[in-house]
Amino acid sequence: MARTRLNPRLTKIHLAYTLAEVAELYGLHVNTVRGWIKRDGLEPIDGRRPLLIKGSVLRAFLDSRRKKAKHPSPPGHLYCFGCRAPRKPALGMVDYHRRFGRAGNLSALCEACGTTMHRQAREDALGLILPEVTVRIVDAAPRIAEPAPPPSNCHFKQGAAA
Numbered sequence: 001m002a003r004t005r006l007n008p009r010l011t012k013i014h015l016a017y018t019l020a021e022v023a024e025l026y027g028l029h030v031n032t033v034r035g036w037i038k039r040d041g042l043e044p045i046d047g048r049r050p051l052l053i054k055g056s057v058l059r060a061f062l063d064s065r066r067k068k069a070k071h072p073s074p075p076g077h078l079y080c081f082g083c084r085a086p087r088k089p090a091l092g093m094v095d096y097h098r099r100f101g102r103a104g105n106l107s108a109l110c111e112a113c114g115t116t117m118h119r120q121a122r123e124d125a126l127g128l129i130l131p132e133v134t135v136r137i138v139d140a141a142p143r144i145a146e147p148a149p150p151p152s153n154c155h156f157k158q159g160a161a162a
């Protein structure tokens with residue numbers, strides 16, 4: 001089930017929303033919005049029934065979720081799409097596939113569910129991402145999965161001398 005990103009800018013900061021309105025605005029079930037209040041710290045306006053949420057509060061809430069989503073995993077963890085949570089690598093085993101000229105790809109099995117977890121990372125950041133984990137470096141062989149750049153769209157200036 002793919003989850004679309006929730007754009008904080010859909011929220012008008014000078015309005016107040018009922019939970020149903022928030023749900024409708026973002027195409028969610030109203031229970032999702034209730035969950036934000038119960039578990040995730042979204043604060044409704046005090047003492048009002050039905051509950052109302054200030055647009056400015058909602059936008060700040062969504063902004064902070066979005067920032068967290070960009071850095072979902074604490075050190076020593078990779079994000080598991082099976083568990084939808086940061087997980088430790090099974091048996092502390094992680095491979096790092098080097099790729100020429102750009103960030104490589106970390107892969108490991110989730111210790112909880114066995115799903116393969118991936119993350120792009122620069123080699124010099126591995127110690128920060130996975131402290132106390134021995135990462136096996138794998139030199140990238142030419143990969144079938146990586147499409148070659150289309151030659152016609154290449155930005156090389158052919159024959160143009162510097």
Ligand SMILES: [Zn+2]
Binds near residue numbers: 112115
């Ligand atoms: Zn998992």
